[in-house]
Amino acid sequence: MPVLTTPVTTNKFVDGEGNKTQQHSDTAGIALQLRSVTKIYTNTSHALLDVNLQVKHKEFLFITGPSGSGKSTLLKLLYGAELATQGEVIVHDCNLATLRGDRLSLLRRRIGIVFQDYKLIPQRTVAENVTFVLQAQGYTRKEIQRRLEPTLKLVGLLAKADRFPDQLSGGEQQRVSIARAIVATPPLLLADEPTGNLDPDNSWQIMQILEKLNSFGATVIVTTHDEQLVRRCNHPVVQVRDGKLYRK
Numbered sequence: 001m002p003v004l005t006t007p008v009t010t011n012k013f014v015d016g017e018g019n020k021t022q023q024h025s026d027t028a029g030i031a032l033q034l035r036s037v038t039k040i041y042t043n044t045s046h047a048l049l050d051v052n053l054q055v056k057h058k059e060f061l062f063i064t065g066p067s068g069s070g071k072s073t074l075l076k077l078l079y080g081a082e083l084a085t086q087g088e089v090i091v092h093d094c095n096l097a098t099l100r101g102d103r104l105s106l107l108r109r110r111i112g113i114v115f116q117d118y119k120l121i122p123q124r125t126v127a128e129n130v131t132f133v134l135q136a137q138g139y140t141r142k143e144i145q146r147r148l149e150p151t152l153k154l155v156g157l158l159a160k161a162d163r164f165p166d167q168l169s170g171g172e173q174q175r176v177s178i179a180r181a182i183v184a185t186p187p188l189l190l191a192d193e194p195t196g197n198l199d200p201d202n203s204w205q206i207m208q209i210l211e212k213l214n215s216f217g218a219t220v221i222v223t224t225h226d227e228q229l230v231r232r233c234n235h236p237v238v239q240v241r242d243g244k245l246y247r248k
C-alpha cells in the first residue's frame with residue numbers, strides 16, 4: 001500500500017551533486033517519496049499543499065481526483081518537469097530539487113512517461129516514435145531492433161509499425177505512447193490519464209498492458225478519472241482533492 005506519510009526531516013538522500021548523505025532506513029524498498037510538498041504555480045493558488053506520499057518498488061498505484069486537482073502536477077514533480085515550491089521530492093533516492101543536467105537526464109532514463117496528450121511526432125512512423133529516445137540515448141541499431149519488436153507486440157501494434165500517427169485510432173496512438181515509455185524497460189512508469197478519451201474496451205486493453213509491466217517488476221503510477229476502471233482493478237488508490245492527498 002502507498003503510505004501517506006507524516007514528514008520526516010532527519011533523513012537524507014543522495015543529492016544532485018552525488019554527495020553521499022545519510023540514508024533513510026527503508027530507502028532500499030522505496031521507489032519514491034513526497035515530503036511536505038507544496039506546489040504553487042506563478043499567479044495561481046496552490047496545486048498541492050503540504051502533501052506526503054511514499055510508494056514502494058513494484059507497487060501499482062492509482063491517482064484519482066477531479067479535473068484541475070493536481071494529478072498531472074504530482075507526476076510532473078516526480079519526473080522533474082516542475083519543481084516543488086516547498087518540500088522534497090525523492091525518486092530512486094535522488095532529490096529532484098538538487099538534480100541538474102546529466103544527473104536529471106540519467107534519472108529520467110529510468111522513468112517511463114505516458115503523457116496525457118500522447119506527444120507523438122507526426123512526421124515519424126510508429127517504429128520511429130518508439131525508438132527515437134533509444135537513438136538519442138546512443139543505443140546500438142542492433143539493441144534498438146532487439147527491443148522494438150517485443151515492445152510493439154506487447155501493445156499490439158507490430159503490424160502497424162510503419163504507419164504515421166494520423167493513420168491510427170486514438171487508442172492506437174495511446175498504445176504507441178505506452179510503447180515509447182516502456183521500450184527502455186524503466187523501473188518506474190508514470191502514466192497520466194492513459195485511458196482518457198478511450199472506450200471501455202480500449203481502456204481495459206491499456207490497463208492489461210500496464211499490469212503486465214507491473215508484473216515484470218516496474219513500479220506503476222496511473223492517474224485517471226475513470227472510477228469504473230479503478231473499481232475493476234484491485235490496486236490502491238490515492239485521491240487528490242483541494243491540494244491534499246487522501247487514501248481511498
Ligand SMILES: Nc1ncnc2c1ncn2[C@@H]1O[C@H](COP(=O)(O)OP(=O)(O)OP(=O)(O)O)[C@@H](O)[C@H]1O
Pocket residue numbers: 041042044047065066067068069070071072073074116
Ligand atoms: N503551468 C501552469 N501554470 C499555472 N497553473 C497551472 C499550470 N499547470 C497547472 N496549473 C494549475 O494547477 C492546478 C492543477 O493542474 P493539473 O494539471 O495538475 O490538474 P489535473 O488534476 O491533472 O487536471 P486534469 O484532470 O484536467 O488533467 C490547476 O488549477 C491548473 O490550472
Ligand SMILES: [Mg+2]
Pocket residue numbers: 071072073116192
Ligand atoms: Mg492532468
